[in-house]
Each structure stands twice: as C-alpha cells, then as structure tokens.
Amino acid sequence: MDQLGARPVEARGLVKHYGDIAAVNGVDLTVEAGDVYGYLGPNGAGKTTSLRMLLGLIRPSGGSARLFGRDPMLDGAKALQGVAGFVESPRFYPYMSGRKNLELLAGLDGGGAKGRIDEALDTVDLSDRAKDRVGGYSHGMRQRLGIAGALIRDPRLLLLDEPTTGLDPAGMRDMRTLVRRLADGGMTVLLSSHLMGEVEELCDRVAIIRSGQIVFEGAMADLRSQATDDSAYRLRTSNDEWAYTVCLAQVGVTQLVAVGGELRFRAPEPVAGRLSVALVEAGLEILALAPQNATLEDLFFRMTEGDPTPAQVAS
C-alpha cells in the first residue's frame, strides 16, 4: 500500500550532476491523481534524466523523488507498485517474441500480470504479431509493445518518455489516441515530450524544463493565457511601403518587419493607437490592425530559448 493520499509524483529539488554539468538542477514536479501531465522541454533539457530518477534508475545528486509517497532509491521495487512506463525507447530482448517478452516481464511482476497479456496486446493492436521476434519489429511496434509492457502492470501512474519520437504521422496519431484513451480511463499519465503541440493536445497540466530547471509549472489553461501577447501587432494597409515609413517614424514601435504582405511590430497599446491615427493622417487606409496572439509554440520557444527572433514570430 502506498502512503494514504500521497501524490502519484512528487519531486522536490531534484538534482543530477555529471561531473561539473548539472543535467537536472532543482526540479520540482507535482503530479496529482488523474492528471495528464506534460513534461516539456527541448532535447537535452533534462526530461529523461528526471524520469530516470523518478523510476530509481539513476541516483539523484540531491533532492528527493517520490511515487505515491515512496522513494525509489530507498524503497526499491516497492516504490514502483502501481507505476509503469519507459524511458527513451522501450527495449526488449530481440531474440524473443513479443509475447515471450511480455511473459518475462509478467514473471518479474508476479500477481495477475500474466493474465493481462492478451488484453494489453489487443489494446496496442499487436495481437497478430505477438509470436514474431521483437528483432523484426518496427520502431512503432516496439513503442506499442512498451505500452503493453506497462499495461500488464495494471498501473495507476503511467510514465512515458517521448512516446511518439521516431514514429510516422499515423503512428504518432495512434499513440496519442491510445494515451488519451488510457487517460480517459482514469490513469494518471506523466508524459515527456519536446513537442508543444503534442502536450497541448493531450495534457491538462504541464511543466516546462530548460537547461535542467523548471521555467513553468501549472495548468495548460494558465500557459495558454500567458501565450496571448498584446504588444505584438499585425498591420495591413493600402500601401505597406508607405506604412512601413510611417511606422518607423512612430516613437515606441519596435521589431518592425514586413512579412507575407503585412507588417508586424511590437508596441505598447497607446503607441499602437497613436500609430493608427498617424497612418490615417498619412492618407493610408487601414485594412487590418490587430494584436497578434503568440502561439503556445512561440511561448515555448521563448521560455526555452529566450525571446524569439522576428523570424520565429513571423513563422
């Protein structure tokens, strides 16, 4: 039994040093029961290292990680009760069939795991290929077998490390549908990804990691509200060349660029108001002047790489 009311995942001040390099530096994560939690960051940000520490595969240099109140470093396999998943791509014995691999894992798990193999293979749509050697499986099939290996543990918490990496678009769609289905069934999911769109589609809470440190943790809705950026504008006029000159002359307008038949710039709201008057006084017809909402992707770039360049905004 886990500790009463303990959260599925609770990491506090998690640190992992490799020599002088801090791969993870003071990470706090809190995953509540029922969350579909996105752990988002660019490659090399420290996501996989964090997940390895959560699963007890590597020893933290500092801080603590608890799964349902248990520390994997202190409680060993007991800390993984009710927990399943994989880090990086799931790995199996290539000289055994998919089913044999699952039987092996079920043998290590004990309990009723063996009885769940058929159902798990069905869930990931691998029943037909279960007798084939894993050495002949495609990357996508191995990913799905990884999920099946997790499901036979009948977990309450599923940890998935970039489950769609390396999959073709159809494979990505199927994997996301599967994760959504499992989450809808009440499973708590912690999913790492470097794809903002994937996290936006699947998750209700998110932590963004950059260079080993958390730069945002909260609800997806809170992240979306931060994405709206009132200081960026898009402008279309009857004469963009002349409008460009007017904009340049307007004090307070910055980052002015002409992109795809329109102008984009940053300015405080009062400056944008004065600019509209100036444009009209210059004899220009304003076809469109609207605040430009940054996408979550823009926000992600800004959080993980610093302010986006004009080119990034334009794209």
Place this chain on the structure above:
Amino acid sequence: MTTAGTASVYRWEIRKLIAQKRTYLGLGIAVLMPLIFVVALSLHAGQPNDVAFGRYVRDSGLAIPLVMLIFGSIWLFPLVTALVAGDIFAAEDHNGTLKTILTRSVDRGQIFAAKALATATYTTLALALMGTVAVVAGGIASGFNPLTTLSGTRVSVGEGLLLVVASLGVYLIPLLAVASIGLLLSTITRNSAAAVVGTLMVALILQLITILPGLESLRPYLLPSQFDAWQGLLRDPIDWSPIIRAAWVCAAYGLPCLGGAYLVFLRRDVTGG
C-alpha cells in the same frame, strides 16, 4: 528480497540463456572438445604421455574426461565460462533491457542473485556435458575398463566413474571463481566483448604467473593451480589438502569479485538505451 521473486527471475534468466546462440557456442565447445580428442586418438597412434592420465587413455575411457580437465584448464574452460559470465550483465546494457527489468517488481539484489545463479548453472552444465560426452565417447573408443589412479592402484569402473564425477565437482570450484571475475567485469565494463576477453586475459595472465621462475612459493595460491586440485581425489589414500586449499583460495578470488560486482550493480546509474 523474497526467495520466490529471485526464483522467478532465475527461471527467466535460464530461459534467456536457452534463447541465446552464445550459450550454445559455449556448450558446443564443451561437447566438441572431448569428441575431437577421441577422434584424434582413434586416428593416430600414441597418447599424451606428458600429462596425468595421458598414458591410460587407451586403457580406459574414464581417463579421457580427466585428461580433458587438464587440457581445458589453460584457456578452454575459462573461455566457456567467460562467454556467459562476461555477457550476462553487459548484454542487458548493450540491449538497453536493464532499464526494462529494473522498472518491474523486482529489486536489483534479486536480479543480481538470479544472474549469478544462472551463470553458475550454465558453468555446471557445460562441465557436466563435457564429462558425460568424454566418458561416453572415451568408453566407446577405449572401453569401460577399470581406471588406474595417480598412485598406480586400479579402481573398478563404478568407483572410477564416481571419482570422475567428484573430480568434475572439485574442478567446478575454480571455474566458479573465474565466473565471478567475469561477472565483475561484466558489471564494470558494460561491454560483453571486453568482459569476455578480459576474463580470459585474467585467466591467462594468472596462468603465465604460475610458470614464471622465482614465483614458485606463490604458485599454490594462484587461481590456475586450483584447477589441478581434483587430482588429490585420484590418489590412494585421497589427498584432501589441495582440495581444501582450492576451496579457500578460490573463495579468496571469487567472493571479493562477486561482492564487488554486487555493489557496482546495486549502486550504478542505469543510463543509455
């Protein structure tokens, strides 16, 4: 750590060994070695007079496995043992499957114990196979006749067979010490080839030391010398001193290696894969 959990992991370690070609390579060597010897003996006149029991190989098939023990001690049996001992942890690293099994309901200690036991099982099986094939092939070639011991007394076929089995048992002691060295290198190097070759190199270097002049006083305490301990059983009366020495000398080599491997495996970070 529960015994049932360890037993479950052990069963799967055995199944994994059964599914791997490397296992059959080692067992194949153990089977072929006496067969090649017996065929060579049948095709050519004479016998290996310079090794113990060499002069009796045409008198009794029971002498064949004993000669095989002497021939095999230099590098063959260390190689057969190293093939699995050096691979059993390193292969999990290479395949990336260590993380797969370490995120299930078994502790690292259970996995280590099961892998060490599976290695010992394989080593025992390889030796038993060699002994069985050597006795059968030798019996067919030279006859199931009474065996002449190192003291010159002749023992019946039944007693000779018992002595052969007991000799194999004593021979297993230094082999398990070699296996422990292989397990240590397998956990430290995380590379099958390095661990297998490394184990063999350690065995060969120790072998070299035994023949260096001026180191005679060290010889009884070197691992390769313990491969001759079984010969004490073939004396009349039985000389237990080399067997007892083999037990503690091999423990002195094997247990620190096994303990070291255990600690490394228990504390190591599982990265990669």
